[in-house]
Amino acid sequence: MTQRVAIVGAGLTGSLLACFLARRGLTVTLYERRPDPRTGSAERGRSINLAISERGLDALRRIGLAEEVMADALPMMGRMIHPVEGPLDFQPYSASQDRAINSISRSALNNALLDAAAKAPGVEIVFEHRLVGLDSQAGELVFETPSGRVEAQADVVLGADGAGSAVRGQLVGEGALADDADFLDYGYKELSIPAAGGEFALDPGALHIWPRGTSMMIALPNPDRSFTCTLFWPSGSFDALTTAPQIERYFAEHYPDLLPLAPGLVDDYLHNPVGVLGTVHVQPWQAHGRTALIGDAAHAIVPFYGQGANCAFEDVVELDRCLDDTGGSWARALPLFEARRRDNTDAIAEMALANFVEMRDKVASPVFRLGKQLEHAVERALPGRYVSRYELVSFTTTPYAEVRRRVRRQHQALAGAVVLALGALGTLTRTVLRSRR
Ligand code: FAD
Secondary structure, three states: OOOOEEEEEHHHHHHHHHHHHOOOOOOEEEEEEOOOOHOOOOOOOOOOOOEEEEHHHHHHHHOOOOOHHHOEEEOOOOOOOOOOOOEEEEEOOOOOOOOOOOEEHHHHHHHHHHHHHHOOOOEEEEEEOOOEEEEEOOOEEEEOOOOOEEEEEEOOOEOOOOOHHHHHHHHHHHHOOEEEEEEEEEEEEEEEOOOOOOOOOOOEEEEEEEEEOEEEEEEOOOOOOEEEEEEEEEEEEHHHOOOOHHHHHHHHHHHHHHHHHOOOHHHHHHHHOOOEEEEEEEEEEOOOOOOOEEOHHOOOHHHHHHHHHHHHHHHHHHHHHHHHOOOOHHHHHHHHHHHHHHHHHHHHHHHHHHHHHHHOOOHHOOOHHHHHHHHHHHHHOOOOOOOOHHHHHHHHOOOOHHHHHHHHHHHHHHHHHHHHHHHHHHHHHHHHHHHHH
């Protein structure tokens, strides 16, 4: 008998997962609490665009969707640093200076995945179904819909319902797993820079950063030639600005080049919501070999490496591989999936937190800039033997945990080489001095 799989959440992870499972001949029902986003408008101020890099593209290529998604993508080759005063500073992401991460519209990506899932044989998508009850052992689900409560049954239940996962909440309630969230003491708010005279107001080939020590703003380009800016400020500090003059005065002082480019600044600031940021830890990710969490539901991370969705897409590829490796046995594939992925998702969670400090503070320092230039020089001198962390994370599919190990090894080797070089230089200097006496 064909197995019935219920996926809860038709966001990026759930809709991609439906496409992968359909290829296995499974019967999939995708339940989403929102109305069909393809017929409505996006939520205000909710991460309008995303940086998709090699891991995400690898997953999209496997279902033949990479070309379509990349058609509207805007490649960003590096960071453009905006100091309070002085010239802009472009810092390339790769040693070869030609590799890019891609700014794409979150809603366009989600819609493309929903279209692909809707076309896939065996997939049904039901919108306006909010999961409110689950018996994970029996595979019974309860949804709230506009016409009342609806019950459903599945052989396998996969929770792809994001950082605040209801599936996870139900499993915690059953005592099947434990979760914990480390909230960052920062919130985020989106602002917009519209096109100016039909053109981009800033260079669209870069991810723009306004590093301000304990806070920062970033901006990514959109296909309509606007930019979406995201402020990352300490929690509570958003409330300190409540009137138009206060907001304008603050931005004139701290983000002076933004003011002339963002005519809707005050309106955006006053009306866009403040989002929370955090890392979700869950132990274990699955119960009874038939219910599991995937994507942000299992391991939401802070967004500073631009890897949350990329990592979630990699989850989908790995789960598919685990089903291959276990002959399609969910009871064996789900624990295997967790065993293979956990170290990697822990590693990117840690690297994403570290990247916040780099982006909001270090990128502005001349010492950091020099360090990056030296690192790129070493990469060019030792091609394939020394590869920076950023390149390994963004431009390869090297498992995140292996990236962490490799970068440690490289840094140790480099430090050793510097000590040896300094020693040799000392010996040489002493020899020269002795020969002159
Ligand atoms: P979600 O996108 O949260 O989708 C979950 C879906 O489940 C939603 O459609 C929701 O409506 C549905 N749902 C929720 N509850 C229920 C329920 N009870 N019943 C039914 N359906 C339900 N990642 C990157 O790779 N690159 C970036 O540049 C990047 N930038 C980011 C910037 C910000 C500010 C933030 C906050 C995140 C960013 N991310 C980025 C991370 C990325 O957004 C997430 O990792 C990604 O959206 C996870 O996808 P998901 O499908 O697992 O969860």
